[in-house]
Amino acid sequence: MTVNNGLEGVVAAETVLSEVDGEAGRLILRGHRLQDIAGRHSLEWLTAELWRGFVPGDLSEAAVRRDLGAARIAAFASIAPLLPQAAQLSPVEALRLLLAAVPDDAPGLPLRLTATIAVGLAAVLRTRAGTTPLPPDPALGHAADFLRMVRGCAATAAEAAALETYLLTATDHGLNASTFTARVVASTRAGLASSVTAALCALKGPLHGGAPGPVIDMLDAIGAPENAEAWLDAALQRGDRLMGFGHRVYRVTDPRSDVVKRAVESLGRNTGRVRFAEHIEQAALAVLAHRKPTRSLQTNLEFYTALLLEALAIPRDAFTGVFAVARVIGWIAHAHEQVAAERLIRPQSRYVGPLPLAA
Ligand code: ACO
Numbered sequence: 001m002t003v004n005n006g007l008e009g010v011v012a013a014e015t016v017l018s019e020v021d022g023e024a025g026r027l028i029l030r031g032h033r034l035q036d037i038a039g040r041h042s043l044e045w046l047t048a049e050l051w052r053g054f055v056p057g058d059l060s061e062a063a064v065r066r067d068l069g070a071a072r073i074a075a076f077a078s079i080a081p082l083l084p085q086a087a088q089l090s091p092v093e094a095l096r097l098l099l100a101a102v103p104d105d106a107p108g109l110p111l112r113l114t115a116t117i118a119v120g121l122a123a124v125l126r127t128r129a130g131t132t133p134l135p136p137d138p139a140l141g142h143a144a145d146f147l148r149m150v151r152g153c154a155a156t157a158a159e160a161a162a163l164e165t166y167l168l169t170a171t172d173h174g175l176n177a178s179t180f181t182a183r184v185v186a187s188t189r190a191g192l193a194s195s196v197t198a199a200l201c202a203l204k205g206p207l208h209g210g211a212p213g214p215v216i217d218m219l220d221a222i223g224a225p226e227n228a229e230a231w232l233d234a235a236l237q238r239g240d241r242l243m244g245f246g247h248r249v250y251r252v253t254d255p256r257s258d259v260v261k262r263a264v265e266s267l268g269r270n271t272g273r274v275r276f277a278e279h280i281e282q283a284a285l286a287v288l289a290h291r292k293p294t295r296s297l298q299t300n301l302e303f304y305t306a307l308l309l310e311a312l313a314i315p316r317d318a319f320t321g322v323f324a325v326a327r328v329i330g331w332i333a334h335a336h337e338q339v340a341a342e343r344l345i346r347p348q349s350r351y352v353g354p355l356p357l358a359a
Helices: 043-051 061-086 091-100 109-128 142-151 157-170 177-187 192-203 212-222 225-237 255-267 271-291 301-311 316-341
Strands: 018-021 026-029
Touching: 026 043, 026 255, 043 061, 043 142, 043 157, 043 316, 061 091, 061 109, 061 142, 091 109, 091 192, 091 316, 109 142, 109 192, 109 316, 142 157, 142 316, 157 255, 157 301, 157 316, 177 192, 177 316, 192 316, 212 225, 212 271, 212 301, 212 316, 225 271, 255 301, 271 301, 301 316
Parallel strands: none
Antiparallel strands: 018 026
16 A cells, blocks of 8 residues: 555546646646736636536626625625624634635525635724725625725725736645645535635645745845845754745746736835845745755745735735635635535545554
């Protein structure tokens, strides 16, 4: 019996949703290269592409925009009673509470769960800041409305476009830990709300969707370019992992990282901060190559995501929640695909504990 620790190299599902080519640094989403989607299409367009054939209903881009707007209005009403308790938690824990309250047999779950994450995160951030949550504007796109609800005022077109680019890059990515979790739960037929809630729990960890907040902590701790090499080298000597670097599948730069970096630059703000981050990135790559010569550890999505969300004035402890605003769309498609496959996911373990004493 071969044991693949961390399931590395194990193919556990066939999917029509996305392909991650770690050697070529290529991401395909339902037949489209990420580079051909980002900046050209809306999140609603990609939602329709990913959900087509899985989620019932009209899946034109216009219909998703209309129905998601209506779902945001409904979610705003349904989360209201939970907000005082949710706002006591960290933003991602608050989302866990809001998702867990959605029944598995509620109608229109794909839109409701997608809306709950965006509306819930914005409302929680405003409640804990002592401001009144802003009702959704169903006429806006999901990205622009989310930013408006977080900030309390309309986002500029450039800000909304930059956020939308990030959300497009983060929507789906093969069998990552949270998507696998969604598929495991879906395979037991537990229901979509349960699958999505479980997936959020997997996303929360710092080795997955919890990385971008700590990227900012790292930049702040380094403080100045001249400290970079010594700080990073000491971190690796302690056995720490550098947040925003490394990936289970990519052996070259994560293609999403380039797309998000261009989105940060398109904002034309925090340019000093971006140049500083570039310096830290190069120093980190050099230190990683020196200390971990047998593994190609490159920049991943989370490094420039942190810079982008910081430039959009989103609090750093909410970065994982923003990731979930996008990734929920992929979780939902994968959960449906797994249910259609009609196969319980149930791997085996090899027992290495003591054997019973012979009688
Ligand atoms: N910093 C320092 N060392 C690292 C890093 C890192 N960022 N990433 C991997 N390594 C080390 C491992 O400790 C291991 O060292 P060892 O052989 O001396 O024990 C070696 O490199 C090999 O690691 P991998 O097998 O390539 O890493 P794995 O596939 O287990 O982990 C992961 C991938 C979790 C993303 C890892 O690179 C990591 O922890 N990165 C930092 C957290 C991060 O940025 N997460 C976001 C990932 S992207 C996303 O989820 C959207």
